[in-house]
Amino acid sequence: MPMPRTTAPNGKPIAAFAFTGYWLPVTIFSARFCMVLATAYTFSFAQPLWLAVGSLAVPMAYFAWKNLATLGAGRRVAAVALRVLVVLVLAAAMARPAMVQHNDALTLITVVDRSLSIPADQQAKGRNYVAAALKNHDSDDRLAVIDVADGAMIARLPGKIADATTAINERNTSLGGTQTRLSAGLQLGLAIAPPDTAVRMLLVSDGNETAGDVRETARIAAANGIPVDVLRLGYDYSNEVVFRNLVAPVRARSGQTIPLRFVLSSVGRTTGTINLTLRDDSGTEHEININPGGAGSGMPVTLVKGTNVFSVSVPVGVRGMHEFKARFTPAGDDQDSLPQNNSASAITFVAGPGHVIVADTDDKAGEKIAQAMKVAGIDVRRCNAHDFPDRLVDLMACDAVVLANVDCASLSMEQQEMLARYVTELGGGLVMTGGDSSFGAGGWIGSPVAQVLPVDLDPPQKKQMPKGALVLVIDHSGSMTGQKVECAKAAAAAAVRLLSTRDYLGVIAFDSEYSWVIPMAELTDKDAVYRKISDIGAGGGTDIFPALKAAYEAVKKTKAGVRHIILLTDGQSAGADCRSLAAQMGKDKITVSTVAIGDDADLNLLAAIAKSTGGRFYPVQNLKNLPQIFIKEAQIVRRSLIVEEKFTPKITFGASEIVRGVPEIPALDGYILTGRKGGTSQVILATPTADADPVLA
Structure with missing residues (x-):
C-alpha cells in the first residue's frame, strides 16, 4: 500500500503549506490593524507610578516556586505563572491605561456679531478676513457659522468647506439687531460642537455686549477644552447713544407705584428726551407722562460720556401684563449715529389688590399689629390660627402672613408645609412675632416653617441656657x-x-x-x-x-x-x-x-x-x-x-429698610432665644450682650 503524500508540488511539507496558507491573511490583517491603531491612537498610563507594583512579581515568583516544590513540574510552572500574571494585571489596572484617539481635523465655529451698531464696511472686513484665513484649511477641516444679535441663530451647521469666499454670508435679516447677546452665540456654539474633531471658536464682534455675560460663557468653553479667539471689529462714532436697559420690577400690585430705571451709554455729551409708553393686556398703548410740570410728556436728559442712569416712578393700573417701552430721541440728528439702538423694553406682571393675613390664637396678640398696618393703608385680614387657610390657592392674593404668637400645634403639618411653599415658591412674605408660644418656645423647631425663617430656632451648643x-x-x-x-x-x-x-x-x-x-x-x-x-x-x-x-x-x-x-x-x-x-x-x-x-x-x-x-x-x-x-x-x-429681662436691642444692620429712619429703638422686657442662621439671612437687631442673640431678622 503506497504511503500518503507528505509534500506539496513545490517540495514543502503539506502541513507547513496548509499552516502558512491559512494564517498568512490573518497575519497581514493583524499587522495592518496594529499599524492603524498605532497611527490613530496613543497608548499611555494616567498614573504610571503604579506600574512599580509589578516589580513585586519577581520576589513573589521566587517564594512561590520554593513553596510549591511538592507540585509536579507542569502544575508548579502554571501556578507561579498565574500568580505573576495576576500581579502584573493589577499593576496595569491601577496605572489606569488609556488609549487616546488622534484626529487632525479641526472644526471652527465662527460667531458673527450682526448687531446694527457695527458699520456695514466693518462687517464686510470681518467676513473677508475670515474668508482669507479659510483658504489655507485642510481637507478634513469643518466650519460652522452662528449669527448673533438679539438672539443666536445657526447660519451654517458644522461641515466641510467647499468655497471659503461664500462661507460667511451677509447679514441675517431675521435678527433684529437692536441688542447684542454674545454669550448666547457662544452657548449655541458649545451646543453644536462635534465630538469627533478638535474645536475652536472665533468671535467676530465689536465687543459691545448689551445682555448676558460673554466672559462667563468663555470660561465654560475653556473648561471644556474649547479656546475662543476674538476678531475685534474696530470703528469710531463721534456721537453715539445706546439704550442699554430698561429695569422694571417683575411683579407689582394694582394701584401700586413702581420704580423704573433707564440705563443709557454715550460716547460723549449729548442732550435729548426719553419717552415712555405702556401697552396693557388689551393691546392698548399709551404714553406715560414722566415730565410732570414740564412741556410734553417726555423727560429731558443730558448724557455724559459713559453710563447714565435715570429713575422715575409710575403707577400701574389694572391687573395683567404691562409692557413698558422707552425710547431716547436726541436733540439733533448729529448727536446720534444709529437710532436703531435707542430703545429698550421691560415687562411687569400686575396682580390684583393684595392683603396681609394676621393670625393669632387668642384674638389679642395680633390686634396692635393689625391696627398699625391699617394706619399705614394696608388691607389687613385677621383670623384665628385654627381657621387658617389650608389650600395654597387661598394665599395667592395674599402679600404676607403674620403669625402673632402662634404655636406650632395650632397649624396642621399640611398647613405648615403649605406655608413654607407659599414663601419659597410664590415669594410670599412671612413674619413670626415673639411670644411665649412662638419660635422654639412654641414648638416650631424642626418644622417646615422653621426652614424658611431667617433664624435658627435651635440655639447653638455653646449658648448657656436652661435645659x-x-x-x-x-x-x-x-x-x-x-x-x-x-x-x-x-x-x-x-x-x-x-x-x-x-x-x-x-x-x-x-x-x-x-x-x-x-x-x-x-x-x-x-x-x-x-x-x-x-x-x-x-x-x-x-x-x-x-x-x-x-x-x-x-x-x-x-x-x-x-x-x-x-x-x-x-x-x-x-x-x-x-x-x-x-x-x-x-x-x-x-x-x-x-x-x-x-x-x-x-x-x-x-x-x-x-x-x-x-x-x-x-x-x-x-x-x-x-x-x-x-x-x-x-x-x-x-x-x-424664653429669656425674661429688660434690655434695649442694638442695630447690627443699619442699612436695612426696616430700621432706616427709626430715631430710637424701644426697650423690651424679654425675647425668645434663637441663633444666627447664616447665608443670606441678615440679623437687623440683636441683644447688647456678647452673644448678640437675634431679636429682629
Whole structure:
C-alpha cells in the first residue's frame, strides 16, 4: 500500500503549506490593524507610578516556586505563572491605561456679531478676513457659522468647506439687531460642537455686549477644552447713544407705584428726551407722562460720556401684563449715529389688590399689629390660627402672613408645609412675632416653617441656657394593639421633633411591667430615637404606678429648668399609689399631663394626677388628635428658651429698610432665644450682650 503524500508540488511539507496558507491573511490583517491603531491612537498610563507594583512579581515568583516544590513540574510552572500574571494585571489596572484617539481635523465655529451698531464696511472686513484665513484649511477641516444679535441663530451647521469666499454670508435679516447677546452665540456654539474633531471658536464682534455675560460663557468653553479667539471689529462714532436697559420690577400690585430705571451709554455729551409708553393686556398703548410740570410728556436728559442712569416712578393700573417701552430721541440728528439702538423694553406682571393675613390664637396678640398696618393703608385680614387657610390657592392674593404668637400645634403639618411653599415658591412674605408660644418656645423647631425663617430656632451648643427634661410614659398593653399604639408612636415622635439637642429625653413603655425604650439622657441623636420608638409593640396588662415612679425618679435627677412627664394610657390601674406619687411630684415642681384614650381609661385617676402636678388632662376620642396634643405638651419643655429681662436691642444692620429712619429703638422686657442662621439671612437687631442673640431678622 503506497504511503500518503507528505509534500506539496513545490517540495514543502503539506502541513507547513496548509499552516502558512491559512494564517498568512490573518497575519497581514493583524499587522495592518496594529499599524492603524498605532497611527490613530496613543497608548499611555494616567498614573504610571503604579506600574512599580509589578516589580513585586519577581520576589513573589521566587517564594512561590520554593513553596510549591511538592507540585509536579507542569502544575508548579502554571501556578507561579498565574500568580505573576495576576500581579502584573493589577499593576496595569491601577496605572489606569488609556488609549487616546488622534484626529487632525479641526472644526471652527465662527460667531458673527450682526448687531446694527457695527458699520456695514466693518462687517464686510470681518467676513473677508475670515474668508482669507479659510483658504489655507485642510481637507478634513469643518466650519460652522452662528449669527448673533438679539438672539443666536445657526447660519451654517458644522461641515466641510467647499468655497471659503461664500462661507460667511451677509447679514441675517431675521435678527433684529437692536441688542447684542454674545454669550448666547457662544452657548449655541458649545451646543453644536462635534465630538469627533478638535474645536475652536472665533468671535467676530465689536465687543459691545448689551445682555448676558460673554466672559462667563468663555470660561465654560475653556473648561471644556474649547479656546475662543476674538476678531475685534474696530470703528469710531463721534456721537453715539445706546439704550442699554430698561429695569422694571417683575411683579407689582394694582394701584401700586413702581420704580423704573433707564440705563443709557454715550460716547460723549449729548442732550435729548426719553419717552415712555405702556401697552396693557388689551393691546392698548399709551404714553406715560414722566415730565410732570414740564412741556410734553417726555423727560429731558443730558448724557455724559459713559453710563447714565435715570429713575422715575409710575403707577400701574389694572391687573395683567404691562409692557413698558422707552425710547431716547436726541436733540439733533448729529448727536446720534444709529437710532436703531435707542430703545429698550421691560415687562411687569400686575396682580390684583393684595392683603396681609394676621393670625393669632387668642384674638389679642395680633390686634396692635393689625391696627398699625391699617394706619399705614394696608388691607389687613385677621383670623384665628385654627381657621387658617389650608389650600395654597387661598394665599395667592395674599402679600404676607403674620403669625402673632402662634404655636406650632395650632397649624396642621399640611398647613405648615403649605406655608413654607407659599414663601419659597410664590415669594410670599412671612413674619413670626415673639411670644411665649412662638419660635422654639412654641414648638416650631424642626418644622417646615422653621426652614424658611431667617433664624435658627435651635440655639447653638455653646449658648448657656436652661435645659428641659421630658419623659414619655406610653401604655403598650394588649388593649393598645393596632391603631392606638401606632398613633401613640407617631405622637411621641412628633414631641421629640420639637425638642432641642440639649434637652433631656426619656421614653418608657409599660404594660404590667415597664421598660426604658430610651433611657433618660441628652437628646443627641433624634434619628436613633425615632427608630427605637417605631419598634414599640403591644401586649400584656396595665400597671401605671411602676412606670410613673421610674419616670419621676429619672426626671428628678436631671438639672433641667423645666421637668415634664406625658402619661398616655387606655386602661385602669390601682389609684392610691399613683395619687400619692402625683402629690410628691407636685411638691418637686414636676408637671404631669395625662392622656386618656377611650372610655375604658380611668378618667378620674388621670385627671387627678394632672391636677395635683399642675399638668393638663386630655380625654381623647379621636386618635388623630394625639400628635397635636403631644406637640402642645412638648412645648412646655421649650419654655427654657424664653429669656425674661429688660434690655434695649442694638442695630447690627443699619442699612436695612426696616430700621432706616427709626430715631430710637424701644426697650423690651424679654425675647425668645434663637441663633444666627447664616447665608443670606441678615440679623437687623440683636441683644447688647456678647452673644448678640437675634431679636429682629
